[in-house]
Amino acid sequence: MSNPDHVTFLVYFGGYWVKNHVGDVAYLNGKDIAIECKPEEFFIKLSAELGEGLYGQNMWYKYPFEEHNERKRLRSADLSFKRMCDAGRWTGVMNVFLVNSTEHPNDIESSEPCEEEIRVERNVASFVDEDEDFDYHNTPPNSDGEEEEEHLVRYKRGSGQLEIEQVFDSLEEFREALVAYALKEGCNIKISRWGKDKSAAVCGTKEPCPWYIYCSYEECVGKWKVKTFEDQHSCTNDNYCKILKAPVICKMFLDDIRTDPDYGPKWMQQEIEKNYNLIVSIDKCKNAKKKAVEIIDREHKEQFSRLKDYRLALLQSNPESIVVLDTVLDDDGSEIFHRFYWMVVL
Numbered sequence: 001m002s003n004p005d006h007v008t009f010l011v012y013f014g015g016y017w018v019k020n021h022v023g024d025v026a027y028l029n030g031k032d033i034a035i036e037c038k039p040e041e042f043f044i045k046l047s048a049e050l051g052e053g054l055y056g057q058n059m060w061y062k063y064p065f066e067e068h069n070e071r072k073r074l075r076s077a078d079l080s081f082k083r084m085c086d087a088g089r090w091t092g093v094m095n096v097f098l099v100n101s102t103e104h105p106n107d108i109e110s111s112e113p114c115e116e117e118i119r120v121e122r123n124v125a126s127f128v129d130e131d132e133d134f135d136y137h138n139t140p141p142n143s144d145g146e147e148e149e150e151h152l153v154r155y156k157r158g159s160g161q162l163e164i165e166q167v168f169d170s171l172e173e174f175r176e177a178l179v180a181y182a183l184k185e186g187c188n189i190k191i192s193r194w195g196k197d198k199s200a201a202v203c204g205t206k207e208p209c210p211w212y213i214y215c216s217y218e219e220c221v222g223k224w225k226v227k228t229f230e231d232q233h234s235c236t237n238d239n240y241c242k243i244l245k246a247p248v249i250c251k252m253f254l255d256d257i258r259t260d261p262d263y264g265p266k267w268m269q270q271e272i273e274k275n276y277n278l279i280v281s282i283d284k285c286k287n288a289k290k291k292a293v294e295i296i297d298r299e300h301k302e303q304f305s306r307l308k309d310y311r312l313a314l315l316q317s318n319p320e321s322i323v324v325l326d327t328v329l330d331d332d333g334s335e336i337f338h339r340f341y342w343m344v345v346l
Ligand SMILES: [Zn+2]
Pocket: 203, 204, 205, 209, 210, 211, 232, 233, 234, 235, 236
């Protein structure tokens, strides 16, 4: 890079995202251009290059050494743009992807009517880790009896649809299904029993209510199966939800906080109330935020160590270049990132 203030943006446009059956993401059928500029001038330079081609585009960015599925959504109006600028300064090179979702039915983000819904959908999707291509009726059996397998009632991850005789690969999957159910129905349920091979949940209100679900290990199919399900509440919905504990809330909003660390407990509380009509305490949200910050901090450290690997890889493939990973010491003496730049010596 000739000017250390400049970042090279490799911009991919005219293509769309696809995801294969194992969840790998690829950007297909696009062209690319390189734009070298100061990060804050990026949008101006980009619109000069693409003109009206920018209209209606969704944008993502990622570090060059990251996988496609680690890409982050870029919105010019919020702090994600600032984050991209910071990231750009660190690495000297950023990958940016433009997708016109209306033109590409295969685009995995295609049916997004507005930003609000995108975020909620993404929250739920990341929370339940939904696999769109998973075939719920044709999963290789744990048991030997193929006929038995055909009769299994699979849970569609993220659907929040529970039914009698449904099977789960683990109790953790069952718990995720309970949370998805509570969010979908906007009702108060709580886990009343949690063991190695069985779990149950009851209505979470203070009133007597018959709502009950019981799931236990079924030896012959090697899965956990819903044995009892009473799906009727007789209570008055109190709009609380005991199953929404801090780790669950953390997972719901992790992606948002990753995009913008300023999203705070109050905002999380309001989002849950707005989107699910459920009330959670501010203390739970504070705990959730704290957990999210810890997770993101760990991720940053991991990224940092990968940046060191990236530097070595660059040096190996371009022995004539100069690659500098500059660090400073934090208050607690730990090494933190300062700057990364790569210069090709001609
Ligand atoms: Zn109830």
